[in-house]
Amino acid sequence: MATQPLRKYELAPPKNLAPLHTTSDLGYPDFYPTNPGQDEDQMTEHNVRNGFTNLPFVSTEHVSARNMLSIRDPKNLKNLSDFMTDIMKRKREINTLKGSSSYTVTVPQTVWDTQSRDRWISQLASNVPLRTLAKTVPKGVEGINLLDVVTTHKVPLAKATWFTKIVGINLRTA
Structure with missing residues (x-):
């Protein structure tokens, strides 16, 4: 039995990882392969003695802005508190569902041609209610294609999140 020689390991991104940009060479998210000529590869006396230190992009990255932002007038603290309370109240009102809560999620997925699917997604982007769109959901839109x-x-x-959840539910039940 002849053994095959070992192949050299080549670092490659995972197959399901999409690049950061389709036309620019920005690479892949959370994937940092070595490139020839990087600063950390330079064998300078400083790097050999002290190790490579990557300089920050901004020199004042760790400087505190506490003195500039401190609240000196007690009225300002009250105003800030009222402002934050108002924001939380508005957020709660916006995120409250209006209508009956007896609606269940059982969405049939159907296979559509590209034109019908794009029309449905355009309706999703417009003001068509989700209850109307939930009667049929296009099948085959998943993963990176979904995004x-x-x-x-x-x-x-909010609608994109709903659509993602429906696709995920249908993938789990299929």
Whole structure:
């Protein structure tokens, strides 16, 4: 039995990891392969004696802004507290669901052609209620394709989250 020689290991990103940008060479998120000519590869006397230290992009990165931002007038603290309370109240009002809570999530997914799917996603991006769109959901939009479709059609975040959850539920039940 002949043994094959060992192959040299080549560092490559995971197959399911999409690049940061489609046209620029920005690389992949959380994947940092070595490139020839990097600063940490330079064998200078300082690097050999002290080790490589990566300088921060901003020289005042660790300087405190406490003195500039400190609240000297007690009225300002009250105003800030009232402002934050008002924000929390508005957020609670916006995030409250209006309507009956007896609605269940059982969404049939159907296979559509690209034109019908794009029309449905355009309706998702517009003011069409989710209850109307939930009657049928296009099948085959998942993974990176799901993110691309949602961002290119400029779907609002709440509706994009809903669509992602529906796709995930249907993938788990399939």
